[in-house]
Each structure stands twice: as C-alpha cells, then as structure tokens.
Amino acid sequence: MTGFTITDPQSLGTAIRRSRKALKITQEDLSLQTGISRTTIRAIEQGKETARIGLVLQLCRDLGLRIQVDAPDTAGRI
Numbered sequence: 001m002t003g004f005t006i007t008d009p010q011s012l013g014t015a016i017r018r019s020r021k022a023l024k025i026t027q028e029d030l031s032l033q034t035g036i037s038r039t040t041i042r043a044i045e046q047g048k049e050t051a052r053i054g055l056v057l058q059l060c061r062d063l064g065l066r067i068q069v070d071a072p073d074t075a076g077r078i
Helices: 009-022 027-034 038-045 053-060
Strands: none
Touching: 009 027, 009 038, 009 053, 027 038, 027 053
C-alpha cells in the first residue's frame, strides 16, 4: 500500500477506509475484531472531527497502519 498524506480528519478517515477495504475487511468485521462499534468506525472513516484519538489510533494499529509525524525544519529558528 502506498503512503497517505494526512492533513485533516477527512483524509485520515479516507486512509483508514482504503486500508480496511484493501484488506477486504467489512466495517462489521472490523467492529467485531476491535470492539469498536460499527457506528464509530463509520464516523471515523467519514472524518468525524470529534472522534476519540485513542480509538482512531487503535483502528490504525489493528489495520497495520503506521503513523509518522514529520516536524518542520527548525534550523535557524528560535
């Protein structure tokens, strides 16, 4: 799978949905595997801004997604 550039909750939700579908896992199956309700998974995949970060990270981990944060170059800055 290729990398995703995440810029907002919607793009993170899209990345999660694409990864789930690439693994041929339904929302219902993912719900059973993770203990996260199907309603919550659907909301996260739709980019719900108030989704709990712990649940989002759990979905990422369970789908094998790795999150990497690239800090801006701070050379020469105070």
